[in-house]
Amino acid sequence: MTSPRWIIHLDMDAFYASVEVLDNPSLKGRPVIVGGLFSRGVVSTASYEARARGVHSALPIARAKKLCPEGVYLPVRMARYQEISSIVMSVFRRYTPLVEPLSLDEAFLDVTGSLKLFGSAPDIAAAIKKDVFSETGLTVSAGVATQKHLAKIASGHKKPDGLTIIEEGQEQDFLWPLPLSKIWGVGQVTQKTLESWGLKTIGDLASLPVEAVVKKLGSSGYKLWLLANCHDDRAVEPERVIKSIGHEDTYAVDIEDPESVNRELLALAVKVGRRLRAHELKGLTVTLKVRNNEFKTWTRSKTLSQPLDDHQEIYRLVRELFPKDKKGPWRLLGISVSNFPEIRTQPQRDLFTPHEQPSDLRLLNAMDTINERFGQSGLQPASLLDKPDLEE
Numbered sequence: 117m118t119s120p121r122w123i124i125h126l127d128m129d130a131f132y133a134s135v136e137v138l139d140n141p142s143l144k145g146r147p148v149i150v151g152g153l154f155s156r157g158v159v160s161t162a163s164y165e166a167r168a169r170g171v172h173s174a175l176p177i178a179r180a181k182k183l184c185p186e187g188v189y190l191p192v193r194m195a196r197y198q199e200i201s202s203i204v205m206s207v208f209r210r211y212t213p214l215v216e217p218l219s220l221d222e223a224f225l226d227v228t229g230s231l232k233l234f235g236s237a238p239d240i241a242a243a244i245k246k247d248v249f250s251e252t253g254l255t256v257s258a259g260v261a262t263q264k265h266l267a268k269i270a271s272g273h274k275k276p277d278g279l280t281i282i283e284e285g286q287e288q289d290f291l292w293p294l295p296l297s298k299i300w301g302v303g304q305v306t307q308k309t310l311e312s313w314g315l316k317t318i319g320d321l322a323s324l325p326v327e328a329v330v331k332k333l334g335s336s337g338y339k340l341w342l343l344a345n346c347h348d349d350r351a352v353e354p355e356r357v358i359k360s361i362g363h364e365d366t367y368a369v370d371i372e373d374p375e376s377v378n379r380e381l382l383a384l385a386v387k388v389g390r391r392l393r394a395h396e397l398k399g400l401t402v403t404l405k406v407r408n409n410e411f412k413t414w415t416r417s418k419t420l421s422q423p424l425d426d427h428q429e430i431y432r433l434v435r436e437l438f439p440k441d442k443k444g445p446w447r448l449l450g451i452s453v454s455n456f457p458e459i460r461t462q463p464q465r466d467l468f469t470p471h472e473q474p475s476d477l478r479l480l481n482a483m484d485t486i487n488e489r490f491g492q493s494g495l496q497p498a499s500l501l502d503k504p505d506l507e508e
């Protein structure tokens with residue numbers, strides 16, 4: 117018998133909201149909601165007190181205010197969350213070099229090689245929880261298992277401040293009674309499909325013949341079936357290689373006139389440009405995706421000789437790429453940039469070139485900094501300021 121891998125998934129509890137309470141202890145015990153406070157902003161994180169009132173992430177702020185008028189509504193302070201995140205990630209890296217961050221507040225750790233040094237995987241998880249709390253004042257929930265999928269589900273099992281261990285051999289006993297919605301990566305549409313077959317639990321899905329699942333749901337069904345049967349040999353990948361950066365919006369009201377389309381394209385280009393610069397990436401290929409009200413989708417790409425991260429360039433290209441022979445009205449627009457010539461997995465500071473930047477780059481960086489500090493509503497090109505409320 118081969119000895120198992122041991123994977124820990126760690127997930128900070130209500131991270132943005134908890135940081136706000138940490139920095140302002142008078143908020144303790146109150147419903148704290150962090151999010152974009154502009155007209156159609158959504159909740160990024162809600163404290164547990166706010167969750168008890170039905171507020172959750174991705175909920176429109178306007179809805180949250182109806183559910184929880186007594187809530188404390190705060191803007192996103194990304195720079196501060198990043199600061200805490202780097203402390204948390206450095207705690208994780210003390211116990212293993214195999215750390216795969218999923219976001220600022222979440223990571224997988226493979227601790228198989230650390231057992232001799234630090235004790236069992238549950239001991240390591242407990243030690244990390246203790247270190248994170250003593251070094252940041254914040255709690256983190258941990259899931260310990262022999263597979264990524266199970267570790268991820270386990271960390272969410274007893275939040276906040278949870279520690280859930282799935283012992284080797286207990287995988288199916290743990291997983292199978294859970295509802296289908298707990299499978300990591302199951303979309304709402306797929307979940308509905310599975311429920312329409314009369315399935316309720318992950319065990320129900322696991323017991324179906326694989327052929328039946330593949331016939332109805334294709335390769336994504338196959339992946340879910342494998343996860344349901346505890347077949348997950350994905351490795352913890354310490355350096356996540358970003359292959360593309362993009363953003364797409366589905367509109368509550370289809371958009372038709374060219375002026376609205378252009379305004380949406382510019383809004384998307386700004387978001388993509390901002391993300392590229394945040395990751396210090398420049399891409400050679402720009403892709404436009406459009407979907408009309410009949411759910412027909414087209415994509416068009418252009419590959420350049422020079423990589424780019426500037427929203428104006430992206431905007432100019434996607435206007436060129438827009439399929440003028442196709443008919444709207446448009447239900448979805450999306451832009452992505454891919455094909456990064458030098459993939460940087462770690463942000464690098466340029467130490468060897470003088471600190472001279474072209475003025476437009478300085479401006480873009482300044483815009484990004486302001487937007488980080490004041491949320492998305494901070495600075496935008498003037499033509500976006502009268503952007504109609506179209507996003508879902």
Ligand SMILES: [Mg+2]
Binds near residue numbers: 127130
């Ligand atoms: Mg979290």
